[in-house]
Amino acid sequence: MKQFSRPGLAVVAAAASLSIALTGCTESRTVESAPVGADGGPVKIGLVTKTETNPYFVKLREEATAAAEANGNELIALSGKFDGDNDGQIAAVENLVQQGVSGILITPSNATGILDAIEKAEAAGIVVIALDTETDPADVVSATYATDNTEAGRLLGAYIKARLGDTQPQILTMDLDPSASVGVQRRTGFLEGMGVPEDSPDILGSAITQGDQTKAQQGAENLLQRVGEQVNVVYNINEPAARGSYQALKDRNLTDRVLVGAIDGSCEGVQDVADGEFAATVMQFPKEMAVQGVAAVETYAATGEKPSGFIDTGAMLITDDPVDGMESQDTAWGAENCWG
The missing domain is CATH 3.40.50.2300 (Response regulator)
Structure with missing residues (x-):
């Protein structure tokens, strides 16, 4: 995936089209070729969203769960209690570290308030990837999959x-x-x-x-x-x-x-x-954020390779x-x- 540069409208449309192809590739993988976690079992992938009930984050959770399970892996989904619940997200990240996940996908409610928890997770050997929302600074996480x-x-x-x-x-x-x-x-x-x-x-x-x-x-x-x-x-x-x-x-x-x-x-x-x-x-295309984020954690679990930079998952004007x-x-x- 090419690193982010601000796209023109044609590029945004192409990004949406590319999303379909990427999704198809991800879903075609089989359990037999799935990476394994540190204990030799399925890869554990954490997801922390801003809330549990917002339809956008429900879609993100559903797609991430489906992408993980398609390869025989496990998604553990947690969230804040409301949009802006930074303390709830910190607790969720700490919980996932204790559960031994290989990677954490997070939609940060507060771009700066979650930084310490992310740094501790990364120090523990866990790849942390932002979805939907960048951290500040952006390079606290390994990569961001999001709408520009x-x-x-x-x-x-x-x-x-x-x-x-x-x-x-x-x-x-x-x-x-x-x-x-x-x-x-x-x-x-x-x-x-x-x-x-x-x-x-x-x-x-x-x-x-x-x-x-x-x-x-x-x-x-x-x-x-x-x-x-x-x-x-x-x-x-x-x-x-x-x-x-x-x-x-x-x-x-x-x-x-x-x-x-x-x-x-x-x-x-x-x-x-x-x-x-x-x-x-x-x-926006939350499915792309979820599918590509899960795939990045699976790659990290299998090879130790981390994603990097901002990956634009597309946007399209509807009228x-x-x-x-x-x-x-x-x-x-x-x-x-x-x-x-």
Whole structure:
């Protein structure tokens, strides 16, 4: 796998196509050729997600479990209690070290708060790989398999800008917790795609949502009380936040004049685009993160070879209102490739 460099749209589309081929190769391996763990038995692979119930992480867990079991290996899945539960993730990593795993796949809730636990795991001879979310610094883990979140945000921003045409943007942003690198990267990319600096007066207001629908609706309602009908764009960190902000707009009869955009690519989010509630979403591919991460741990167990760097697992703009010059797929394609 080639090391990461920021792709253009054509490369992003190619990455999605490549994902299908890579997945097929991984699933074709047999138990007879499977690597073994240090004790001569199946390889134990740990997975630590941000939460247990979020559909995105449920998909990640299901695909990682299937990939491990296809080769006769074992996946042990743990998680934080909520998005941002750094202490819960630290405890999960320590638990997996005690269970003698060969590798740990982790979606860090806090880019810096989990570093000590990761370093201790690596010092114990365990390869640690980030999925979905980078650590800070990124090289604390051996490798990261993830969406380029800055690029995903840029895709959404460039699309919304094209849809606005000559109309001046008046933006509300529904953001993640400021400590979460995913939220910072997506927002930064979105504003870059829009051509709007962080200190621009075109940003009418922002709310911290933690990616939660209810918090996003409350935040949007509070902002709309102040800015009223000025708004014409609402950026959302994810699709649950977008559903919350859309409901706040609907309650004020503003949905016809506001473009709502999100990042995720869940089946529910794709349907929201099909229903005309979202202008677009940017699809991620959690299956690729899981399958490639599991394969990397299996390789490490068999050969001692660690993966390295950032491996981009692709992103695709999903909309039924394409614009010239931008690669995108419609919601029919989205429904066939979505998760959750």
